[in-house]
Amino acid sequence: MTFDWGFVYSLLPKFGAALGVTVQATLAGMVLALILGLIWAIARRSKNRALAIAVGFLVEFIRSTPLLVQLYFLFYVLPLWGPSLTPLETGILALGLHYSAYTAEVYRAGINGVPRAQWEAALALNLGRTVTWKSVILPQAVVPILPALGNYLVALFKETPLLSAITLLELLHTAKLIGADTFRYLEPLTLVGVFFLALSLIASTLIRKLENACDRFRQG
Amino acid sequence: MTDSAKDSHPLIRLARVSKAYGAQKVIDGMDLDIWPSQKVALIGPSGSGKSTLLRLLMTIEKIDGGAIEIGGVSMWTQTEGGREVPAGEAHLKTIRSRIGMVFQAFNLFPHMTVEKNITLAPVTVLGLEPKEARRRAVELLGEVGLDHKKDAYPAQLSGGEKQRVAIARALALRPEILLFDEITSALDPERVGEVLEVLRRLANRQDITMLLVTHQMHFAREVADRVVFMEHGKVVEDGRPEQIFEHPKQDRTRQFLTNVLNY
């Protein structure tokens, strides 16, 4: 059996809708990961020791358990408690939650990188917690970590095929269904692999550019 | 000290204040009263606790023992239903609103323009209209000779210019008390003069009480009306500049002055 290009072209339309699902899951998942990660990072610095420790444990827990199992947990258990989410919503929630544990660490590094003197200057100006975080600390913390956040965006994107496990018709699931229908797995699965590979390579090139730009910003 | 001042509260009162880092006592049962509009130069060997004292006054650090009062109001306690309780954030904010500080390393916000550095606090803390805050910022920049730099970022300024912006930023909140921690130490020698010039003018203002840590004895002598020499977290000698510099009572003061002046 050889690779059949004609078959590949005939598949492309079927992947159109799947691509839309992948893109939605990636973008919404990332927004969630960026917001939750920031909340975790700030909560871990809270003066309330119990809160800081609880959030620290939560982040460690999310980081040390498989995304697939978290996905199952949300998919099968969440409906028992009430909120009934679509598979896409469940997938977005799982991706966002899982990667928030990673972005939280990145934010933490960024926040720790802001000199203590900046906190002291903010205190001397009587700025208050909210303004200090929003106007003084976060703008300085986030720019140097943009490349690291970008890397997790790519990682999250690559992880979207996992959502096939909860029946979501994204790229990998579509490829598998085509394979089951036609008994040809080679072309659809290769197509999916090449697609992710190509986008990952492009993305990592862009992130390297961003890294250089961030370095220049820091020196400026 | 004038007679009228004696009748009122000291603006700053330290009573048996102590502060330790680990086992090291940095401020050791210190007493000090500072009266409104005094210009106090704080001198002493490195490591004697001068910066720590200013940081305690700015509420950056918390005292371990004793009490600090600002205008007769306790810094770290407040009365609630007739009882003394630890000060809350609102109380500290009120205290802090009377005090400003200028740091040795400027500590400007690097991602904001000069103007934004100055207007941020007036807008968010005092609730000034942004337009009014900007007008005030330009006025203050004029006072420190930098009105043409309002759109520059800190990285584009020389050390002396940064420090003058930092002074304008502190003044924008109209504090009664200004704390200066070796604000010329990080500057090139030829840039020191422009900052001292600004300080000299501030020293003439009756509405501002200044506490400045400096290693420039000639300058302390020129702008201060009182000199406090401290060592090991305690006041060793306290008096008028002429007295301290010309007729120090303590051997330790004389020794210190001989060392710094010969250096």
Place this chain on the structure above:
Amino acid sequence: MIDYLPALASGLKITLMLTLGAMGVACAAAVTAGLARHSSQAMVRALAWAYVELFRGTSALVQLFWVYFALPLVGIRFDAITAGILVLGLNSGAYGAEVVRGALAAVPREQYQAARALNLSSKQTLLTVILPQAAIAMVPPAGNLAIELLKNTALVSLITLGDLTFQAQTLRAATLQSGAVFAWLLAIYFLLAQLMRFGFRRLELRLAHGRDYGGIS
């Protein structure tokens, strides 16, 4: 719960087998590719680069499906556990190769010069001088990768291999106790991950003991 222990135990066995087997593959692949990235031959460097980018550019699940479902169609067939160990190991090894490369690059140049001054061959230099020093910098990131690997083993349940996650799925279908089953499953993975973290931490401390470059610091 007692009734389910045999199923969970057999799942745990598969999960551990996969983790350890893939860790072996990953180590070999990481050191080989990491060294190859520093090779003097452009061809070797390019091959190592291609391996790293290929396996980091797609997710382990896509690779697993490709090897398990697509490769047989061109006549290459693995059973599920071999496919699992191979794919998870090579996937992790690609990330490990970057760790090895970075750690090698971080060994001070003076160490190479000192080895040359002692007339060591380049192989001797690598094995006795450079790698032992680089090893200590590799341990913390390797520990993180090992935990990522453990997490990735759950993917094999999707190619019907009876690991922990697979057994849990079966239990869920049989008992309909979704909450309890998955809560236990999460707890077990968390525990395994903590054990691994602890192990790598011990290793790091042992390697770090009494180590310095014997130069001006």
